[in-house]
Amino acid sequence: MERYYIRTEVVIMSFFDEMKESLVSAGKDVSQKAKEVSGIAKLKLDVKSKEDYVEKQYAELGRTYFDAHKDDEENAENEQFKVIKEALAEIERMKAEILNLQGAAQCPNCGARMPQGATFCSSCGTKMEEPEHFTGDVVDNEKFDE
Numbered sequence: 001m002e003r004y005y006i007r008t009e010v011v012i013m014s015f016f017d018e019m020k021e022s023l024v025s026a027g028k029d030v031s032q033k034a035k036e037v038s039g040i041a042k043l044k045l046d047v048k049s050k051e052d053y054v055e056k057q058y059a060e061l062g063r064t065y066f067d068a069h070k071d072d073e074e075n076a077e078n079e080q081f082k083v084i085k086e087a088l089a090e091i092e093r094m095k096a097e098i099l100n101l102q103g104a105a106q107c108p109n110c111g112a113r114m115p116q117g118a119t120f121c122s123s124c125g126t127k128m129e130e131p132e133h134f135t136g137d138v139v140d141n142e143k144f145d146e
């Protein structure tokens with residue numbers, strides 16, 4: 001019973017609220033309309049920014065999932081894992097090509113850049129790997145020291 005009265009009260013209250021609102025909206029002037037429009041535009045921007053935020057979180061979740069499961073046997077034939085792995089490998093190849101064209105090498109340990117042909121990393125001392133496609137254009141400094 002009590003519940004019924006509460007509901008009735010809510011219905012009556014919302015009826016008066018609606019009436020008040022329709023009276024108010026009948027008297028709205030142009031500037032108020034403009035305010036409403038800018039309110040809509042702001043809300044739309046807020047929606048967009050929240051959507052972007054969610055997309056970013058989705059991507060972050062996907063990256064975390066990928067890192068945790070990229071070597072799982074059951075994912076070996078998964079198309080999405082495959083395309084990401086292929087794209088990452090391609091990115092690495094292209095980055096290596098850029099370094100090669102710049103006559104530079106990158107330490108596999110600390111990522112420091114140095115001239116191609118360096119034997120050890122000047123930053124952390126890691127032994128450098130021979131570049132795969134050494135062009136031979138880079139001057140070998142050691143030969144000139146003799």
Ligand SMILES: [Zn+2]
Pocket residue numbers: 107108109110111112121122123124125126
């Ligand atoms: Zn290094």
